[in-house]
Amino acid sequence: xxxxADRSACIGSGMCVxxxxxxxxxxxxxxxxxxxxxxxEGDDARAAAEAVQLCPAQALSSSGEQSGE
Amino acid sequence: MTQAPPVPLHxxxxxxxxxxxxxxxxxxxxxxxxxxxxxxxxxMVTRYxxxxxxxxxxxxxxxxxxxxxxxxxRTEAERxxxxxxxxxxxxxxxxxxxxxxxxxxxxxxxxRRLEPRIVEIVDDHxxxxxxxxxxxxxxxxxxxxxxxxxxxxLLGVPYADREEFQDRTGQLLDLSLELDLRRRLARENREYxxxxxxxxxxxxxxxxxxxxxxxxxxxxTTDELIGIGELLLIAGHETTSNMLGLGTLALxxxxxxxxxxxxxxxxxxxxxxxxxxxxxxxxxxVVRTTTTEVEIAGTRIGAGELVFxxxxxxxxxxxxxxxxxxxxxxxxAPGHLAFGHGVHHCLGAPLARMEMRIAFPALxxxxxxxxxxxxxxxxxxxxxxxxxxxxxxPVTW
Numbered sequence: 001x002x003x004x005a006d007r008s009a010c011i012g013s014g015m016c017v018x019x020x021x022x023x024x025x026x027x028x029x030x031x032x033x034x035x036x037x038x039x040x041e042g043d044d045a046r047a048a049a050e051a052v053q054l055c056p057a058q059a060l061s062s063s064g065e066q067s068g069e
Numbered sequence: 070m071t072q073a074p075p076v077p078l079h080x081x082x083x084x085x086x087x088x089x090x091x092x093x094x095x096x097x098x099x100x101x102x103x104x105x106x107x108x109x110x111x112x113m114v115t116r117y118x119x120x121x122x123x124x125x126x127x128x129x130x131x132x133x134x135x136x137x138x139x140x141x142x143r144t145e146a147e148r149x150x151x152x153x154x155x156x157x158x159x160x161x162x163x164x165x166x167x168x169x170x171x172x173x174x175x176x177x178x179x180x181r182r183l184e185p186r187i188v189e190i191v192d193d194h195x196x197x198x199x200x201x202x203x204x205x206x207x208x209x210x211x212x213x214x215x216x217x218x219x220x221x222x223l224l225g226v227p228y229a230d231r232e233e234f235q236d237r238t239g240q241l242l243d244l245s246l247e248l249d250l251r252r253r254l255a256r257e258n259r260e261y262x263x264x265x266x267x268x269x270x271x272x273x274x275x276x277x278x279x280x281x282x283x284x285x286x287x288x289x290t291t292d293e294l295i296g297i298g299e300l301l302l303i304a305g306h307e308t309t310s311n312m313l314g315l316g317t318l319a320l321x322x323x324x325x326x327x328x329x330x331x332x333x334x335x336x337x338x339x340x341x342x343x344x345x346x347x348x349x350x351x352x353x354x355v356v357r358t359t360t361t362e363v364e365i366a367g368t369r370i371g372a373g374e375l376v377f378x379x380x381x382x383x384x385x386x387x388x389x390x391x392x393x394x395x396x397x398x399x400x401x402a403p404g405h406l407a408f409g410h411g412v413h414h415c416l417g418a419p420l421a422r423m424e425m426r427i428a429f430p431a432l433x434x435x436x437x438x439x440x441x442x443x444x445x446x447x448x449x450x451x452x453x454x455x456x457x458x459x460x461x462x463p464v465t466w
Contacts, residue, residue, distance in 0.1 A: 011165075011412050012172030014419045019403075031172030031179075054404060056414030058125060 001064045003048050005035045009059035019054055020047035033059060076245065076453050078103055079113050079379050080352045084450060085319060086394070087381040091115065095382045099366030108139045111356060111375035112368065117386035117406070119365050120378040123357060124410035130376055132413060133160045134358025140248070151259070154289075154296020157355045157413060164412060167297065170285050174223075174277055175416055180423040183219075187427050190218050195435045204442040207462040211432065212313035213306065216424055220305025223420075224298065225276025226265060234261065238303045245453035262298045266291060277301070301417070308350065309421045311451075311458030313428055316344045318448070318462060319396060320433070321441055326398045331433035339401030341425045346389075346405035347396045349381040350457045354409055380406050436466035 003023065005016075012031035016024035022044045025034040040048045052060040081088040094101050095115035105111045114120050123130045137143075143151070152158045156167050173179070194215055198205050205211075217235060221228040240246055241254045265278060270286070273279035278298055281289060289297075320327035329336045357376045362369065370376065384405050385393040408415035415421070433439065441448075442463040449460040 011168055011414060012176065013408075013414045013416075014175070014177040015414075017177040018419075018422070026176040026178065028176070028178070029173060030169065031174070031176045050403060056125075056408075056410045057412055 001045050001049065001062050002039050003035060003037075003052070004061045004063065005033045006059045006061075007032045009057050011057040011059070013056050015054050015056060016048075016051040016060060019051040020044060023048040024051060077105055079105075079377055080244070080453065080457075082381070082450065082452065082457060085315070085348060087379070087385065091379060091382050092385070095379075095386060098368070100368040100370075105356070105375065105377065109375055111377050112365070112370050113353075113377045113379055114365055115379045115382040115386075116366060117383045117389045120380070120383035120406055121410050123365070123376060123378050124354075124406070124413070127160050127164075127412055129360055129363055130357035131160050131360050132157060132164070132355055132357060134356070134375070150292050151255075152296070154293035154298075155300050156297070156416070157300070161412060167293070168412070168416065170281065170289070171277075171297070171416055174280070175419050177419050180419045183223075183420070184423060184427065186222070187215075187219060187424060188431075190215055191428050191431045195431060199435065203465040204463055205465075207317060207432075207464050208310070208314045208459055209461070211428075212317070212459075212462070213310040215313065215428055216309035216421075217306040219420070219424060220302060223277055224301055224305065225269060225274055225278040226298075226302055230261075234258070234302065235306065237261075238307055242303070242307060242455035243451075243453060244455065258299060259295060262295045262302070263291070266294045266298060269294070304415075304417055305420070307456050308415075308417070309424050311350045311456050312345065312348065312421070312425060314459040314462050315348050315350065315457070316341075316425065316429060317432065317439075317464075318441075318459065319344060319348060320398075320429075321439070321464075322445065323396055323398075326396065327433065330398060330429060331437075334430065336398065337426050337430050338422075340398035341422060341429070342405060343396065343398045343400055343402045344425075345407035346384045346402040348457070349384045349405075349407050351380055351407070351409075352455070352457065353377045353379055355413070378406075380409075436464075438466045440465055 010032040012026060014026060016033060017026055023037050023040045025036055026032060027034050049062060052062050099116050100112055100114050102110055102112050114123055156164055194211050198210050217231050218228055237254050237258050241251055269278040269282045273282040281294060320330060330340045359370055359372050359374045359376060361372050384407060387393055389404060408418045442465040451458040451460050
């Protein structure tokens with residue numbers, strides 16, 4: 001599974017950082033999403049998939065299969 | 070003199086629960102046209118999926134609607150001035166411009182840096198409670214002052230002014246009060262913030278008002294600075310405080326769940342999400358205006374109509390999770406809409422979560438015998454208010 005983060009749509013809600021801290025971060029200057037791992041695996045992939053669903057600004061998307069599913 | 074509007078259906082609760090009629094609307098037609106209490110009719114959306122869709126679609130459901138109460142005597146220039154800086158009154162790209170200035174201030178990492186100071190503030194208030202009680206009122210001694218002090222320090226508002234602005238904003242958001250009074254309070258609130266903004270412009274400090282003046286002073290009008298300041302001050306203390314009060318009461322009513330939060334630090338984060346969902350202190354958030362003809366749950370709504378999203382019924386929709394009427398702090402309730410959804414999702418959510426994550430367990434551990442000091446039936450819930458809450462929470466320990 002590949003995660004795509006659209007910083008132009010991001011509103012800095014931090015939901016992804018709380019949901020999948022190993023996959024997402026926010027930069028200090030703008031507070032917007034930073035993708036730490038584009039192809040997360042295992043628990044991180046599950047958490048990232050949840051973060052994609054939860055993002056209030058729909059700034060996250062994913063493509064491909066979630067590994068191990 | 071303007072008569073206070075009757076309490077609209079979407080704000081009625083039966084203690085922690087949406088009133089039955091609200092739940093019935095979700096189960097039956099899903100959308101109902103009703104009286105808002107602001108002198109206009111609006112469509113109320115009650116189901117989880119529909120609410121999520123409306124909140125996510127700012128293109129069809131605008132926050133910048135031109136709605137004005139029939140007896141609003143302000144000129145267009147006055148209304149523009151009153152709206153300036155209020156992020157909730159704009160759509161992208163105007164909204165994005167303002168929000169981008171504030172997002173770095175509320176990152177998860179920035180909130181973690183605040184943690185030691187919030188711990189200190191919580192401990193100070195617990196110490197004061199322990200010295201003065203039992204009994205004590207947990208609203209005035211804990212739930213209200215902690216988020217108030219935190220937002221004062223963050224924003225750059227003198228904490229000594231707290232009684233004045235707490236009183237004022239508490240009444241401002243109380244829809245049972247006469248419109249004339251609420252408008253006068255809104256003017257006073259604005260005058261108060263404009264004095265703080267003038268100080269920040271003359272001598273910008275290390276707080277958020279100072280940051281906005283230093284880093285965005287060339288781009289923000291004075292009216293916008295005032296509007297941002299007003300919004301952050303109100304949102305900073307009128308929300309978390311009600312979650313702390315109602316959340317504590319909810320746990321006291323569910324002792325086995327309270328015991329879990331007290332005993333296990335890992336239980337706190339999911340418990341807060343479930344409390345946010347189950348209580349849903351914000352009834353509806355800001356009314357949207359349709360920009361085109363839309364259809365929600367089979368109901369056709371024309372362009373230029375008002376649409377409300379009922380958060381308590383959406384958060385108790387079986388489509389969100391099983392057994393939604395039950396409080397279960399173990400489940401974490403991912404996907405709840407208590408902070409809203411879409412680009413207007415609560416800017417301060419990371420701060421609110423941090424405050425609750427520190428305050429709930431600290432309170433429960435400091436007072437192992439915490440209990441209500443009056444019968445549950447005697448508690449006074451704050452109805453008719455834009456944000457649901459408790460007037461007082463007398464406790465003993």
